[in-house]
Amino acid sequence: MKTPLHVFALILLTSAATTAVVLPIATAQPSSDPQSAAVPLAGQATAVPATPLVSGLPDFTRLVEQVGPAVVKIDTTVGGRAGARRGTQSPDEELGEDQIPEIFRRFFGPGFQMPGPGGQGTVPRGRAMGTGFLISDDGYVLTNHHVIDRADEVKVTLSDRREFTAKVVGSDERSDVALLKIEGKGLPVLRTANGSAVKPGQWAVAIGSPFGLEQSVTAGIVSAVGRSNPYANQQYVPFIQTDVAINQGNSGGPLLNTSGEVIGINSQIFSNSGGYMGVSFAIPIDVAMNVVDQLKKTGRVQRGQLGVMFSRDSITTEEARGFGLPDTLGALVTEVVPGSPAEKVGIEPGDVIRSADGVVIRQPGDLPPIVGNKVPGTKVKIVVFREGRERTYDVTLSELDDSAVAGGAAPRPGAPSNAPASGANALGLATQDLTDAQRRQLGLDAKEGVGIARVEGAAAREAGLSPGDVVLRVGRTPVGSVAALDRELRGVKPGQTVMLLVRSSGGGSRFVAITPE
Template sequence: MRAPFTAIALVLVTAAATASVVVPDAAPVSGAAPGTAAAGNVAPAAAAQAVAPEAQRAPAEQLVTGLPDFTRLVEQVGPGVVNIEATIGSRTAQRGQRRGGQMPNEEMMPEIFRRILGPEFPFPGAPQGPDGPGPRGTSMGTGFLVSADGYLLTNHHVVANADQVKVRLHDRREFDAEVVGSDEQSDVAVLKIDASGLPVLRAGDSRQVRPGQWAVAIGSPFGLDQSVTAGIVSAVGRSNPYANQRYVPFIQTDVAINRGNSGGPLLNTRGEVIGINSQIFSNSGGYMGVSFAIPIDMAMNVAEQIKSTGSVQRGQVGVVVEAVNAEKAAGLGLPDTLGALVNSVQPGSPAEKAGIEVGDVIRAVDGSAINQSSDLPPIIGSKAPGTRVRLEVFREGRSRNVDVTLSQLDEGAAVAAAGGPDAGRTPGAASSNPLGLVGQDLTAAQRRQLGLGADEGVRIARVEGLAAREAGIQPGDVVLRVGRTPVAGAAALDRQLRDVRAGQTVMLLVNRGGTTQFIAVTPREGGED
């Protein structure tokens, strides 16, 4: 049985909220110089015990010299960090009503968004303020200037669907900002304000970032402008299974990041930006020591594409991959568990044209090792369509090189094929059934690959309900039946689940990776989340 996800939530660190302050106790730091052996009449055995071996007596090399002082860094870099306030108003509400028929109320809204929007957000059905009906809210975040004439970067989720964006500079001047462009897949947005002679932050080289090095964040957690926190880089190239950003090799840190830090810079000790703070793992909605930043190299590439063309293009191979475990490695004759196992090849894709087959294991791209399956999408996605890449492929006991010319990523098709979280649905749309399962109709080709009938099965694109997540339902699962009733598509899934009540157990027949099993899901009293 899979471990439940109840203790972990992915939080997009955006909205201001009330916070409690905890001051940890200071831990004393002590040290002792190596001792010397006493002279005199000492028995040989006692002398042997009294005199430490040379390796223990010699002082170790000092690897860290004192604690860093970040004051000069903050003085120089702080003026380039800005506060962002995005207003989500009635036009967004009307667009949402046209797309989905009605806006979700507070009970329907997942906990993550209730935390982001805050307790004062007037959900439909709640008492309305003086501005009249229709939900309104404010998204608070951080950004930083990348050009003296007013271009700045922040997160996509800070400004998504905003009717108005205001930017407040370090010197307290405020500007209305234009959203030049925004990319959900990388969570990067480019804004422009009408100003000149502005202080600019310098981009570093995120490829040189290593675990253990110091990192500094400046931002506006809970609306507290110019807050400085520091820590170390915990890991690089980290995939995030709870996020939509499949093409981002995140920098993980233990720098204290909270809601409102979104879009702010992660800096090295030279004051260079190495990442954009984006997300945290938390079971409380607050800082838990696991924070994620978008590498600045990727962010700047996205920003340049947005500025020059208004959109972002990514390359694709056209395969769906999965992880290699020890059992699969033994079955494939692999010497280890490194690589990405191909479980589907999209018809007409570059992979099919190049001869990639189901069961192949992609071990490297242009000489860069694929250690785990999640390494492949960021490497391929960072390359432009039309790029020719060389894949090292393990097949039938030996490695071979296959040259593939990348096509342009069709994000909707790619996510649907991968069973990703947003397959076939409008971004931000809510589920339409009490279990919080968002279905995606299968194509004829996908049904053939799965060995299903013409009207059989629905792929799960997103799992928004807590009970379903706890029970083990995953994006990419194919639901075949609700109880004893076959399911033919997304509409049928919603229809068959619409009358489920809290405390009522539903049996779902699920196909996952060719294996069929029943999974029991019981919605809780008081709502799913």
């Protein structure tokens, strides 16, 4: 039976320490028979390596020998003074279930057993392990935010077993990047690659500490680039997707190309079991280094803001028909933040953003990384589609204000007004005027919005509309009364697609396409 996509968990890859068991390997004297030297028999070993039976496959041994020493193990302790400042227990108290970060509850809660025969390796509460790598010979270390989040103490162990107590220079939750500093000189360093040169199909190598097994090497290919993450608050990261085997403990480790250059930081996996299932994600190194530069200079990360909210779903064929689009590319704007750069230049709800800074927006998730990874004050060229043609705006980005663009749930409209509901219109919607109190509760302007009282048409039901939703616009035209809505729908014929901007009773605005039969 296939597992539905929605039950898959997005797993952060922090791991806990364990003990590796080394098994003895039996060896035998080489055979003197030249026929048997080409293909050794079971239990026999050749004096010199036999001729490879398979050629043309990559050999990563030189790469690992050269870059392995710059990959470090990271151990963290959660609790103590830092934990107390963040609302966790004091150092001499045991962390409670509700006080352990989600990733620790998922993998390291009471009774968690490391995979393996007999479930060996019970993990102590409040301790976790990850991976990192050196980016400067004087001790700067790059890793994931979630590896060191809430940590009271961070220990870094080099491949030669030297151990350091690390200082957290800064950390950014949105990109899941953290910068550490250890005291040292002449340390081994990894080079970084040109992030824009990463292509699907190229070989990729990971080095890390899955399940505490240090300096483990896995390899695969880049499956895709520019992946958005709809399951976490990381819309500003265009993830690299790979099939490189990644597990708990690989978090923060390097993803490398065949030149030994870092192309990404291993961060997450999709899994319904907690283990590797062939889909792994890494933060592009150019995104990470942008964060590093800002953390070094100011200790915080600034991001550019356009000031629009848009549907996270890709534009459908029906929606494209409703807006007169030539194709389904772009991000459909549902709201514009008052006073934002987008509002100042004239971008409106119903516009479809087709490109930003010269980059085509193929799907909505492409837009936030382009804008968010630019410094506030940067001028960006935005191309939108409106009323049958494209328009270009030069937008000067402001600094991201989380409260202004969070796109959180809007308040419910509350009880229906006393106004009588209209009969069902051409779309199968029975509507009613909103009261001033309902508009205030929804944050709407006076004479903005029409309440849905009943949904009678099959097409409207299939569009996901329900009583309590509020119609804000028909296409690009605002409506504030039943009469205004009916005027806009006058003349709608069967088979004609109509676009409605709707404020859901559960919160948030979206465009829906309705094609009456």
